[in-house]
Amino acid sequence: MASAQPITKRPLSLFERYALACDETGHPMAIAHVVSYTTPPPLDELHDRVRVAQARLPLLRSVITGAYSSKPAFAVRAQAFEPTEIVHVHSHEGTAGEMEMDAMDVLRAELRLMRTRKVDAHAPLWRIGLYPRFVAVTCNHVVADGMGSLALLAAMTAGREDPRSVYALAEEDGAHTSYDETVMLWAGLGMLARTLWRELIVPALPLAIQRWATSSEPWPGVCASPLGSEWAILGASVDADTLTRLSAVGKQKGVRTLHPLIDTAYTAAVWAVFNADERFHFIANTPRSDRKPELGHSAITGLYTTLFLRDHGLGASDDLWEIARDSAAFLLSPSAGADARRTVSMLRFVPGTTKSGTTGMMQYLTDRASCPSPFFEGVMVSNLGRFTLPPGATDHVWGQACHPSSFAIGANVVGHAGGLRLTTVFWEGVPADNAQVARVHRIWERLVGLMADGVEGTVGELTQKCM
Secondary structure, three states: OOOOOEEEEEEOOHHHHHHHOOOOOOOOOEEEEEEEEOOOOOHHHHHHHHHHHHHHOHHHHEEEEOOOOOOOEEEEEOOOOOHHHHEEEOOOOOOOOOOOOOHHHHHHHHHHHHHOOOOOOOOOOEEEEEOOOEEEEEEEHHHEOHHHHHHHHHHHHOOOOOOOOHHHOOOOOOOOOOHHHHOOOOOOHHHHHHHHHHHHHHHHOOHHHHHHHOOOOOOOOOOOOOOOOOEEEEEEEEEHHHHHHHHHHHHHOOOOOOHHHHHHHHHHHHHHHHOOOOOEEEEEEEEEEOOOHHHOOOOOOEOOEEEEEEEEEEOOOOEHHHHHHHHHHHHHOHHHHHHHHHHHHHHHHOOOOOEOOEOHHHHHHHHHHOOOOOOOEEEEEEEEEEOOOOOOEEEEEEEEEOOOOOEEEEEEEEEEOOEEEEEEEEEOOEOOOHHHHHHHHHHHHHHHHHHHOOOOOEHHHHHHHOO
């Protein structure tokens, strides 16, 4: 194994400290991508790309120092990890029954493998799984966000002449500017007061008072804690023809991009499964990348994500297309973007001191997940846009495992030549179980089909057609 001696250190940004914070069992947040192949790239090719990637992107050869202190940092090693420490070759032997693993099986396996790694173990912060029909690229969330991990996937799999490949990457020095230094705004006093009340004062109150203070919070509101529940992920899809028609119809109806349409259909499906008897008050989370090379950001590593939080209602009588137009307008609103960055800046007020052997961030997130109303948001839809499949590839799915308190139910979306692929991550039984998420997916798939046909109507009318 190569020397683990660092040559440089970079303190973690606020969002990176959030991503580093493990759950109470020590599982870190992780992101995984799985590409399906008829014949995967050869092992020697992946080894060569790993060497080049570590030479050009220093954080890919880094480890975390002070993971459980108030000052965690990336420590960039003088020597790279050996390719055999990054690339792991798997076979289908030993899997349950005689069925081969599919892409979702690989996605679950790779996320679980990354989540078993302790962040202070000086192991690589990313890995590649090579299977007979798949290549999986997985990273600890602290080293890359959604768009960064997608770019890492392209670097590892795109054709050698493709400008996205690792061979086209500019060499970095590991000293790129952080999200904190270039993007975030300070929160105003109103946001500060509301956030301090909800996130720091309420969790410190007796449980009976906490239940009273959070009884009217957005869905799922007061419920069991996800701590100790099983993490789970399921998949859904829309074919390429439906996706093309949806895009065209959306433009005709005043929605220029696909995300508001996908997000609206998904949220309506969640309403139909969990809250169809009454109006649905929820907070929807839409992550969006703020990564800009012109600001000194890394091309792939580091976290530069803004979380757009939309607090609104949804009921049976609401017009579905009007909701999609409102969603599109919200995401384009400069004030919404400024509020999103101010929200992330609130992480400055999480104590950094060590408590009971954990960091203040870890303790804060564990306390939040233990509250009567444990989730920050009800629904998250993270959309990475369109991905160009690499040579020989036939499909691509992705997913992530976040802290239990992050969101109640979260969708991970990507489009490519084969259509749209969506995975939903959740904590079994809190508030959703496998059967309920499968229903959400079935309604979402059918609702997207109706929207692609240009069908108009209310949330109640259209979701009823999809049951």
